[in-house]
Amino acid sequence: MVPSQTLVCAAVLALAVLQALASDTFIAAVYEHAVILPRTIHKVSPADALALMNRNMDVLEGAVKEAAQQGARIIVTPEDGIYGWVFTRETIYPYLEDIPDPEVNWIPCTDPTRFGRTPVQERLSCMARNNSIYVVANIGDKKPCNSSDPNCPSDGRYQYNTDVVFDSEGKLVARYHKYNLFRQETQFNYPKEPEFITFETPFGKFGVFTCFDILFREPAVVLASELQVDTVLFPTAWMNVLPFLTAVEFHSAWAMGMGVNLLSANTHNTIMSMTGSGLFTPHGPALYYYNSKTEEGRLLVAELNARPRLSPNYPAAVNWSSYATSVKNYSRENETFPGAVRRDIFTFSELKHKAGNHTVCQKDLCCHLAYRMSNKSKDEVYVLGAFDGLHGSVIKYHWQICTLLKCKSTDLSTCGQPAETAETKFAMFSLSGTFGTNYVFPEVLYSGVQLAPGEFEVLSDGRLQSKNGTSKPLLTVTLFGRCYEKDLPHPLRSFLFLHNKKRKQL
Numbered sequence: 001m002v003p004s005q006t007l008v009c010a011a012v013l014a015l016a017v018l019q020a021l022a023s024d025t026f027i028a029a030v031y032e033h034a035v036i037l038p039r040t041i042h043k044v045s046p047a048d049a050l051a052l053m054n055r056n057m058d059v060l061e062g063a064v065k066e067a068a069q070q071g072a073r074i075i076v077t078p079e080d081g082i083y084g085w086v087f088t089r090e091t092i093y094p095y096l097e098d099i100p101d102p103e104v105n106w107i108p109c110t111d112p113t114r115f116g117r118t119p120v121q122e123r124l125s126c127m128a129r130n131n132s133i134y135v136v137a138n139i140g141d142k143k144p145c146n147s148s149d150p151n152c153p154s155d156g157r158y159q160y161n162t163d164v165v166f167d168s169e170g171k172l173v174a175r176y177h178k179y180n181l182f183r184q185e186t187q188f189n190y191p192k193e194p195e196f197i198t199f200e201t202p203f204g205k206f207g208v209f210t211c212f213d214i215l216f217r218e219p220a221v222v223l224a225s226e227l228q229v230d231t232v233l234f235p236t237a238w239m240n241v242l243p244f245l246t247a248v249e250f251h252s253a254w255a256m257g258m259g260v261n262l263l264s265a266n267t268h269n270t271i272m273s274m275t276g277s278g279l280f281t282p283h284g285p286a287l288y289y290y291n292s293k294t295e296e297g298r299l300l301v302a303e304l305n306a307r308p309r310l311s312p313n314y315p316a317a318v319n320w321s322s323y324a325t326s327v328k329n330y331s332r333e334n335e336t337f338p339g340a341v342r343r344d345i346f347t348f349s350e351l352k353h354k355a356g357n358h359t360v361c362q363k364d365l366c367c368h369l370a371y372r373m374s375n376k377s378k379d380e381v382y383v384l385g386a387f388d389g390l391h392g393s394v395i396k397y398h399w400q401i402c403t404l405l406k407c408k409s410t411d412l413s414t415c416g417q418p419a420e421t422a423e424t425k426f427a428m429f430s431l432s433g434t435f436g437t438n439y440v441f442p443e444v445l446y447s448g449v450q451l452a453p454g455e456f457e458v459l460s461d462g463r464l465q466s467k468n469g470t471s472k473p474l475l476t477v478t479l480f481g482r483c484y485e486k487d488l489p490h491p492l493r494s495f496l497f498l499h500n501k502k503r504k505q506l
């Protein structure tokens with residue numbers, strides 16, 4: 001009697017533990033914000049700068065309140081969401097605040113004068129505290145320096161693109177200086193070293209980075225793979241680039257490839273082609289938004305798994321080359337042709353038939369596709385493409401890409417140019433490649449830049465395949481691989497480094 005009762009108790013206990021794990025979810029929010037931009041490109045007074053930032057924070061505060069009312073524990077707002085992006089080093093200065101290291105244990109809402117003039121931090125902290133919600137925002141940090149530091153810029157200060165996180169009591173709990181600045185961000189400095197910023201909450205371990213960071217190893221991959229965060233907070237000001245780098249497409253793929261939640265808040269500006277935010281999980285989007293027609297912002301709220309790695313259906317590890325290295329080779333080299341996706345020269349092969357198997361190779365990468373179209377339009381051409389090489393003009397970083405994509409027109413020379421709509425649905429696709437990396441991000445994009453939640457899967461042998469055909473016409477199916485170890489040194493950072501060494505020798 002006793003042993004079996006113990007067994008029953010153990011079983012009940014195990015069930016309770018499982019249920020506790022299974023119910024370990026939280027509600028999160030992201031806000032896509034149509035940033036109110038400064039009216040002038042000239043330098044303004046600190047008071048005028050604050051007035052503009054307050055107009056943006058009025059809108060963000062509305063979103064924070066609404067998110068809190070819907071039960072959200074945390075809300076992410078976009079990069080440049082409080083003052084925009086059209087600045088020089090000089091003209092952004094009045095918008096900056098000195099942001100202390102969170103170690104100082106500071107609640108700006110209750111102690112606003114402790115670190116000088118910090119009205120933006122005070123207001124963000126009060127938004128968090130008044131609504132009992134974590135608030136993630138992107139603002140500018142300034143750090144004075146002088147000739148005792150050989151790298152100190154001639155104007156006597158560093159300026160950083162910075163994410164801040166305030167907890168539900170308004171305390172500053174994280175500060176992250178963007179490491180991978182995008183090319184025109186000359187208003188900001190590169191931090192000397194990458195920062196790996198994480199913090200624990202009752203609803204999981206969080207990490208934070210910004211926009212262009214997502215394409216590089218440091219800090220993004222380190223946070224997900226080594227520091228094992230559950231959820232990444234991702235303020236961004238992302239310009240959509242078809243066919244592989246629209247915001248929702250790539251950010252959703254990164255969350256799947258890395259096996260983490262990613263809370264992505266984009267700015268909304270259709271002229272700049274900025275739209276696309278979402279709450280992405282290891283299984284695909286919980287909720288996303290893409291709208292190139294209107295000028296309004298949008299709040300997204302969804303329930304997520306707090307610790308996806310502990311979930312019983314967490315995706316198994318993938319060997320991205322396993323299937324493709326074992327499959328029969330269907331390559332027909334006499335039928336391939338080169339084509340440009342922006343500046344990258346891909347090797348393409350046209351899918352001439354309604355169904356079939358194709359292989360296309362470039363350098364070390366062979367891509368294999370099995371497919372069946374359900375209603376091929378005569379006015380549409382699809383190709384299978386491969387690319388293995390360095391991408392980028394200033395910063396050069398290594399891509400390995402296998403892609404099935406719709407050409408812009410039936411003229412083969414348009415293959416790789418942006419196409420936003422399609423008419424052909426697929427009854428089946430299965431794409432794989434002989435990747436030389438573990439970092440591969442699976443993308444499926446439908447006509448109208450729409451995602452395909454639940455309609456495809458990644459098998460542990462590296463095949464990206466449809467479950468039961470595509471419910472909408474297909475723009476692209478892509479395996480986007482990154483070979484971080486083959487990236488060239490960053491030219492601007494190495495310039496700084498050489499510059500430093502030279503100065504130190506003098």
Ligand SMILES: *[C@@H]1O[C@H](CO)[C@@H](O)[C@H](O)[C@H]1NC(C)=O
Nearest residue numbers: 061123124125126127128130
């Ligand atoms: C927070 O609440 C206080 C007191 O009710 C109020 O004065 C303040 O304006 C509120 N601030 C924000 C940002 O919600």
Ligand SMILES: *[C@@H]1O[C@H](CO)[C@@H](O)[C@H](O)[C@H]1NC(C)=O
Nearest residue numbers: 143144145146147148149152
């Ligand atoms: C230079 O800056 C350092 C800290 O960055 C400070 O300790 C020092 O007093 C400054 N020196 C002068 C001459 O301002």
Ligand SMILES: *[C@@H]1O[C@H](CO)[C@@H](O)[C@H](O)[C@H]1NC(C)=O
Nearest residue numbers: 318319320321322323325326
């Ligand atoms: C992935 O699969 C390939 C082919 O089956 C095999 O050679 C390779 O060792 C595997 N890689 C890992 C990391 O298991």
Ligand SMILES: *[C@@H]1O[C@H](CO)[C@@H](O)[C@H](O)[C@H]1NC(C)=O
Nearest residue numbers: 324325329331333361366434
């Ligand atoms: C397939 O064939 C092409 C050329 O015929 C060759 O370059 C490539 O290495 C082969 N790929 C595989 C996976 O065997």
Ligand SMILES: *[C@@H]1O[C@H](CO)[C@@H](O)[C@H](O)[C@H]1NC(C)=O
Nearest residue numbers: 330331332333334335336352
């Ligand atoms: C390419 O080669 C294959 C096999 O040798 C042949 O069947 C096909 O007709 C050739 N295609 C062209 C366009 O020459």
Ligand SMILES: *[C@@H]1O[C@H](CO)[C@@H](O)[C@H](O)[C@H]1NC(C)=O
Nearest residue numbers: 355356357358369370371430
């Ligand atoms: C293409 O490959 C699939 C397996 O992925 C196989 O079932 C099918 O028979 C192949 N088709 C041809 C025409 O070889």
Ligand SMILES: *[C@@H]1O[C@H](CO)[C@@H](O)[C@H](O)[C@H]1NC(C)=O
Nearest residue numbers: 375376377378423424425473
């Ligand atoms: C294929 O089906 C889709 C959706 O059902 C439709 O929009 C499209 O026009 C069809 N294409 C052709 C070529 O009939």
Ligand SMILES: *[C@@H]1O[C@H](CO)[C@@H](O)[C@H](O)[C@H]1NC(C)=O
Nearest residue numbers: 374425427467468469470471
């Ligand atoms: C699979 O797709 C077909 C055609 O779109 C549809 O009729 C069928 O209901 C789908 N089956 C499942 C299990 O979703």
